[in-house]
Amino acid sequence: xxxxxxxxxxxxxxxxxxxxxxxxxxxxxxxxxxxxxxxxxxxxxxxxxxxxxxxxxxxxxxxxxxxxxxxxxxxxxxxxxxxxxxxxxxxxxxxxxxxxxxxxxxxxxxxx
Amino acid sequence: xxxxxxxxxxxxxxxxxxxxxxxxxxxxxxxxxxxxxxxxxxxxxxxxxxxxxxxxxxxxxxxxxxxxxxxxxxxxxxxxxxxxxxxxxxxxxxxxxxxxxxxxxxxxxxx
Numbered sequence: 001x002x003x004x005x006x007x008x009x010x011x012x013x014x015x016x017x018x019x020x021x022x023x024x025x026x027x028x029x030x031x032x033x034x035x036x037x038x039x040x041x042x043x044x045x046x047x048x049x050x051x052x053x054x055x056x057x058x059x060x061x062x063x064x065x066x067x068x069x070x071x072x073x074x075x076x077x078x079x080x081x082x083x084x085x086x087x088x089x090x091x092x093x094x095x096x097x098x099x100x101x102x103x104x105x106x107x108x109x110x111x112x
Numbered sequence: 113x114x115x116x117x118x119x120x121x122x123x124x125x126x127x128x129x130x131x132x133x134x135x136x137x138x139x140x141x142x143x144x145x146x147x148x149x150x151x152x153x154x155x156x157x158x159x160x161x162x163x164x165x166x167x168x169x170x171x172x173x174x175x176x177x178x179x180x181x182x183x184x185x186x187x188x189x190x191x192x193x194x195x196x197x198x199x200x201x202x203x204x205x206x207x208x209x210x211x212x213x214x215x216x217x218x219x220x221x222x223x
Contacts, residue, residue, distance in 0.1 A: 004155075006155075031208060033210065033211075035211075040215070040216070041215055041216065042116075042118075042201045042203070042213030042214055042215050042216050043156065043201075043211070043213050045210040045211065045212070048209075048210055056210070091155055091156070093155075095208060099144040099161070099205065099207060099208050100146070100158055100161070101146075101158075101211060103148075103155035103156045103157065104155050105153075105155045106154075106155045
């Protein structure tokens, strides 16, 4: 399968803990996006990388959130001091030189 | 604020019927309008997309109609099948930039 992969698929954590998610984009896709989706809503943009450069961060991304894409390949999204409001599906998408964004299966985060 | 408004929130259609989902946008800079299909527990999958230089695009049983002057676009699912039961999201972007999604429409196709 050469699609976008995300790990873990599910994460349950206690409030105040740190969590890290990983996204492996489609090979050679230079653009990588993170979105957050809550129940019954459409995905909301969080941040965007072109190669290894993080070009934009949404105001939804508080200072507890950090994302990296070392060497322009896989990306990680870390949430520090998790809160119950962080519970959501975190989606990663990648794209090449077209508009089409291909989404991964997501990581479902539950903060207890 | 939501840049793309989608309706209805949900719809039920009989097998073989037509499902119609509508979206409206405000930002006239948007130039790419995709529709995504999402099944429970899965990520969104691109279904069909259109650019504002055409008024209609058809792929199989799925058709996008686009009205630039009204800033509206819609998805028609012809001959709806039980396997089409899913949540559908319209979206819009400026080129290869971030997507702004609608809130989604849950479609249920009754056999």
